[in-house]
Amino acid sequence: MNLQPSTKTLALPRELPQRQRLADELHARPFETVASPGRVLSVATLRTSAAQDAQCMSHLAELDPAAAAAGGATHLRLQWGGLRIKWERHTEFFSLSLFSEVDKDGQVEAGGAFDTRWLDVLPEGWLARLPGEMVSATLVALLPCPGEPPHVREVAPLFGIEPVVANRIAEGAATVVTDLRTVDGVTRFLVFDHALNRRRAGRTAQRLVEIDTYRMMALLSLPLAARRMGELGAEEAELASLMERFRGAAEGDEALLAELVALAARVEHALADHGARFSATQAYGGIVDRRMTELRETVVPGLQPLSEFLDRRFRPALESCAATAARQAELSKRIARAAQLLQTRSEVERERQNQSLLASLDRRQGMQLRLQEMVEGLSVIAMTYYGVGLAGYALKPLAKAVGANEAWLLGAAVPCVALMVMVNLRRLRTHLASAQ
Structure with a gap:
């Protein structure tokens, strides 16, 4: 059997200009491979303007001068001091991931899993100078564990006195332990590798990183939702007051319409300002759900699943944001209906005035006709x-x-x-x- 690739070139029609870029999109951000023992640190910083892209390139050029010529690249890979570095540009944030597989002594004990001395090879203060404000920092430590993982009570001291969650993932090929809290700004995951190969371990670490990163990105709109809930209550009360005045009075429609237009302008301004943020929250929440599904958790008696721990507060937060967005949109529709009612009553009133004016003109025309007949007789x-x-x-x-x-x-x-x-x-x- 000849398995050598063919060198013959196939004659095809002229390509769409964007075809190659679209075809390569599936391979734009491949998973990094990692072996245990190993560590992954991922830092996400908010991207508030396109000018920060050049700042990132300049910052990465401190490690690799070739990065300065990357221009509009969406992802880069660098090597520095035994570390593998992956930088990615997303719509709203940048992510920088650092991979280290073996300690100096060639092994990592569970007690030192979250030790960060392996990052000392970076230039002093290099991480702190990353462009943008940090939204998440995630540390994943992978330890080889051929047999059963240590009991949760033995691992809990690594995370402090707070309760931790632990569960089998990757169809039982690994066990993850975390408390989903930030210690010195970092959320930590401890993964015991039972039967992961390098690619599967890399995908697992990346999914844990993305769960933490997109969880934080989704929650960015939670303070906004809390503030908007209070504002929406006041705006709904104002609308109810306007409609009560509309129902009880037949005069002053112009003043009511002016107040209603001012209220509509405020609500529409809020929709324009916050609609994209609430939509992004729903999108990020969907990504977290998909990453949780891809982890393929296996329920272990006595252990709380990571998904259940996330759902305890993360899901209500998403629903609160969704409820705020829906309430905001519904208020806009109610204001539109109220304006339509007010406009309808104004049109009816104008029709009545027009009919009265026409009747008056008709009477005057009759008088003029009688006068004209009298003048004709004379x-x-x-x-x-x-x-x-x-x-x-x-x-x-x-x-x-x-x-x-x-x-x-x-x-x-x-x-x-x-x-x-x-x-x-x-x-x-x-x-x-x-x-x-």
Whole structure:
């Protein structure tokens, strides 16, 4: 069987410009391998502006000058003093992970699992100068343990007097012990390796790191949710007061609408400011859930699962943030409905005023029509008078010629002239009406 790769190049259509980058996205952040005994320290700092990207490159260049030319890289790998260093840029934070597999003496005892002297090879103060504010620091210590792990009571002193949680993970191939508290700013996980290979151990350590990091990123909106809950209560009370005034008074809609618009502006401003933060919390919470599923916990009698410990406070915090976001969105919809009701009543009131105005105009038009008819009647009399006067100049000589009475002849001309005037006025009115 020939297993050598073919060297023949396949002729394919022209590539989409972004195709290679999209295809490589699945391999953009591969897991690091790690063996036990070993340690992993991961530090996450908030990324508040794009200018910090260059600061990170400059900081990493202190260990490897090639990092200065990385530009817009999203992840880098470095070597320094026996440490493997992985830097990643995420949307809202940077993460720096340091891997060390063997102590100077070649072994790590459980009592020194969380000793940080292995980081002394870094330049003095290098970690403290990482750009951004630290949101999480996670230390994972892996110890080989072919048999059963020590009892929780034996391991608990490493974490202090606080209760710890411990459970089998990776389908029983390892046991993790933690208290999920920060000591000197670091959250610590102790992993007893029963049957993990290097790749599986690296994935397990990375999942524990991501659970802690994304847990803290998700909780960033918890103080905001607590503050917004109080503000939402005041805003809902203000809306209720406005609607009570709307229900009890038929006047002053303009003032009510102005107050309602001001309230809507405040709520929409809060939605614009905090909506992305609450959405990010839901996304980070989903990542924590997926990482917990990937750990593949095995329930051990007498041990509290890590997922159960997280759910005790982490899940209610996420639900509180989600409830705040939903309450905020619902208040916005209620304000929109109230504004629509107020606008509807204003439109009805305007319609009523318009109808009253139209009725008044109709009455005035009727009066003008009656006055016009009266004026037309007077006009017929006046025009008849002047028409008979003009006709008299022609009728008087005619009466003398035929020997008729002038007065009777002029009297007979009056109805004829009046009839002609009325007929002409009616024709003029009909012509004007048809022109309109």
